[in-house]
Amino acid sequence: MNVFFHVLTQNILPIALVAAIGYLARRRFDLHVGTLSSIVFNVLSPALVFSSLATSQLPAGELAELFGFAAINVLAMGGLGFVLARLLRLDRIATATLLLVVMFGNVGNSRLTVLPLRYGEDGMSRGVIYYIVSTIMAYTLGVFVASLGRAGWRETLRRMARLPAVYAAVLAIIVYSFQIPVPTPIMRGITIVGAGAIPIMLLVLGMQIADLRPDDATGYVWPAVALRLVGGAVVGLSLAWLLGLQGLGRNAMIIESAMPAAVITLFLATEFDLPTPSVARIVVYSTLLSPLTIAATITILGL
Numbered sequence: 047m048n049v050f051f052h053v054l055t056q057n058i059l060p061i062a063l064v065a066a067i068g069y070l071a072r073r074r075f076d077l078h079v080g081t082l083s084s085i086v087f088n089v090l091s092p093a094l095v096f097s098s099l100a101t102s103q104l105p106a107g108e109l110a111e112l113f114g115f116a117a118i119n120v121l122a123m124g125g126l127g128f129v130l131a132r133l134l135r136l137d138r139i140a141t142a143t144l145l146l147v148v149m150f151g152n153v154g155n156s157r158l159t160v161l162p163l164r165y166g167e168d169g170m171s172r173g174v175i176y177y178i179v180s181t182i183m184a185y186t187l188g189v190f191v192a193s194l195g196r197a198g199w200r201e202t203l204r205r206m207a208r209l210p211a212v213y214a215a216v217l218a219i220i221v222y223s224f225q226i227p228v229p230t231p232i233m234r235g236i237t238i239v240g241a242g243a244i245p246i247m248l249l250v251l252g253m254q255i256a257d258l259r260p261d262d263a264t265g266y267v268w269p270a271v272a273l274r275l276v277g278g279a280v281v282g283l284s285l286a287w288l289l290g291l292q293g294l295g296r297n298a299m300i301i302e303s304a305m306p307a308a309v310i311t312l313f314l315a316t317e318f319d320l321p322t323p324s325v326a327r328i329v330v331y332s333t334l335l336s337p338l339t340i341a342a343t344i345t346i347l348g349l
Contacts, residue, residue: 061248061333068252079253083316086246091181091310092214094240099178099218100228101237112172115289115299116179120187122281123273124149130273134266138194143320144266145191147328148273150184151305153177161298164344169298176302178215184310185211192318205318247309254312254326264324270307271332275339279304283347304343306332 071077127148131141153176161173189206206212221228282303286296307329315325 064245064248065252065255068249069256070252071249072253072256077253079250079257080316082246082250082253083313086243086250087313087317088210090239090243090246091185091313092210093236094243095178095181095185095211096214096218096221097233097237097240098174098181099215100221101233109175111289111291112175112295112299113179115285115291116176116302117183118289119176119281119285119299119303120149120180120183122285123278124187124191126273126277126281127270130269131266134269136266139320140264140266140324142191142194143315143324144270146188146311146314146320147270147307147325147332148277149191150180150188150308150311151274151278151302152308152329152333153180153302153305161301164301165294165298169294172295172298173302176299178218180308181211181310182215184308184314185209185215188311188314189318192314192320244309247313251309251312251326251329254322255330258323258326264321267324267327267331270328271335274307274328274332275304275335279339279343300347301340301343304336304340306336 072079124145127145128141130148131144134144136144153173161169186206189209190203193205220226279300282300285303286300291299307325309329312322312325312329314320315322
């Protein structure tokens with residue numbers, strides 16, 4: 047119960063409050079969701095990716111190990127999502143939508159709340175790695191999946207080549223690998239810009255909730271929620287065992303794997319014309335249920 051209370055108050059409640067502000071703002075003012083989505087997608091998120099990776103202090107060996115876990119986890123969830131889509135006999139657009147929400151968890155928020163609350167700064171520094179990998183893959187593989195819902199693979203590759211986040215990730219890897227010093231004023235500026243990504247994402251989530259209609263629901267919403275929350279924890283535990291992860295790295299990776307659907311999937315759906323009401327429902331429902339599933343994961347596995 048103590049774990050549940052902490053997850054609820056320290057992780058879910060802050061998300062709900064920011065999203066509620068976005069909901070009220072959408073109801074009260076004539077705000078353009080597309081403009082905010084574009085700012086997050088093309089400006090704020092790339093800055094966050096660069097600042098998070100370029101300033102990482104983890105040893106290269108552990109960094110590579112956690113990178114490998116996160117990448118395999120995203121791919122494994124994608125494989126399970128594809129199987130689920132076939133079982134549900136979804137069309138191309140619905141399959142792309144389902145894959146997005148089950149592959150990418152809301153690990154950006156967890157690194158700010160659940161992990162530091164549970165494990166302190168050491169836990170958070172490891173959670174950041176999962177976040178970076180997930181974000182890089184969202185802006186590459188995620189964009190590829192989202193584009194295939196509406197376009198062919200050549201057009202998909204052209205879109206990927208135009209994404210600022212891809213270049214931000216490449217530059218960050220170069221800076222980290224070769225220990226290239228970035229002037230302090232420049233890095234501080236990039237960090238400030240990146241810090242706005244998650245709050246604006248949550249505001250847009252609230253605005254999307256305000257636009258939901260009862261007839262927007264689709265049959266794959268609840269299966270996707272179950273796979274994201276329960277399947278994610280099982281896949282994370284299995285991969286940690288297979289890769290031989292130990293200690294804080296193991297615990298942080300399993301918790302990251304069990305997170306609800308990522309808010310960033312809503313931006314991918316908006317950018318590539320996928321059904322945003324379905325994505326918003328999956329993000330909201332999985333977030334609301336996550337205190338129960340995360341608390342159960344921590345308690346049952348003794349994390």
